[in-house]
Amino acid sequence: MSIHISAKKGEIAKVVLQPGDPLRAQYIAENYLENAKLVSKTRGIFYYTGLYKGKEITVGASGMGFPSIGIYSFELFTEYEVDTIIRIGTCGAYTTDLKLFDILNIENAASESTYAKYAWEIEHDILPHQGNIFGTINETAQELSLATKAINVHSSDIFYRKDPNVPAIATKYNCPAVEMEAFGLFANAQHLGKNAATILTVTDIIPTHEKISADEREKALKPMMELALESAIKSL
Numbered sequence: 005m006s007i008h009i010s011a012k013k014g015e016i017a018k019v020v021l022q023p024g025d026p027l028r029a030q031y032i033a034e035n036y037l038e039n040a041k042l043v044s045k046t047r048g049i050f051y052y053t054g055l056y057k058g059k060e061i062t063v064g065a066s067g068m069g070f071p072s073i074g075i076y077s078f079e080l081f082t083e084y085e086v087d088t089i090i091r092i093g094t095c096g097a098y099t100t101d102l103k104l105f106d107i108l109n110i111e112n113a114a115s116e117s118t119y120a121k122y123a124w125e126i127e128h129d130i131l132p133h134q135g136n137i138f139g140t141i142n143e144t145a146q147e148l149s150l151a152t153k154a155i156n157v158h159s160s161d162i163f164y165r166k167d168p169n170v171p172a173i174a175t176k177y178n179c180p181a182v183e184m185e186a187f188g189l190f191a192n193a194q195h196l197g198k199n200a201a202t203i204l205t206v207t208d209i210i211p212t213h214e215k216i217s218a219d220e221r222e223k224a225l226k227p228m229m230e231l232a233l234e235s236a237i238k239s240l
Contacts, residue, residue, distance in 0.1 A: 087199055109138060
């Protein structure tokens with residue numbers, strides 16, 4: 005067991021799908037995995053391990069923000085010898101060039117955060133996906149006839165802010181969308197030599213205030229979940 009994950013050694017698969025929300029992890033386990041076993045529920049952060057098309061997959065939550073995903077992904081990579089983490093989440097679009105329900109495969113994450121600098125002495129404010137899982141996701145999307153967009157994303161420490169304008173770093177690095185975890189995940193994976201990717205579904209168009217309703221979210225996120233699962237088993 006690690007400090008924050010109570011699974012025993014051997015109960016976490018080599019590939020982990022990591023939504024932010026514990027209930028989304030539970031949904032994936034109950035609807036997509038065979039023989040899913042709850043292997044950790046410390047702090048209400050659920051981790052399940054089961055079989056998808058005969059291959060062992062773990063799905064578990066990251067929580068919100070760099071401190072949270074930083075802890076969980078580090079312990080998964082180091083204490084449980086996980087090789088690959090695929091973050092699956094939602095994002096807001098800074099531009100109407102993106103549409104609700106768009107699926108994004110994140111190429112680079114840019115951030116004002118000091119997380120990478122003070123954790124691993126990584127000075128860059130933009131970090132790429134790590135390893136070959138990004139390419140696997142692109143290939144799998146084509147096989148599934150699923151339209152995805154490879155973009156840069158702004159990973160922000162801040163959800164609510166005084167200034168309504170698009171942050172300067174998002175403009176600098178051509179980031180049409182914003183979320184809160186990819187940069188931290190990529191930093192950990194870079195430091196540890198692991199594989200990491202982020203797939204996002206656009207649920208909010210910030211300039212027009214369009215949003216996917218609560219009733220639509222379950223249906224909206226299914227293609228992303230299935231893309232992540234199909235990509236995950238190819239990396240095993």
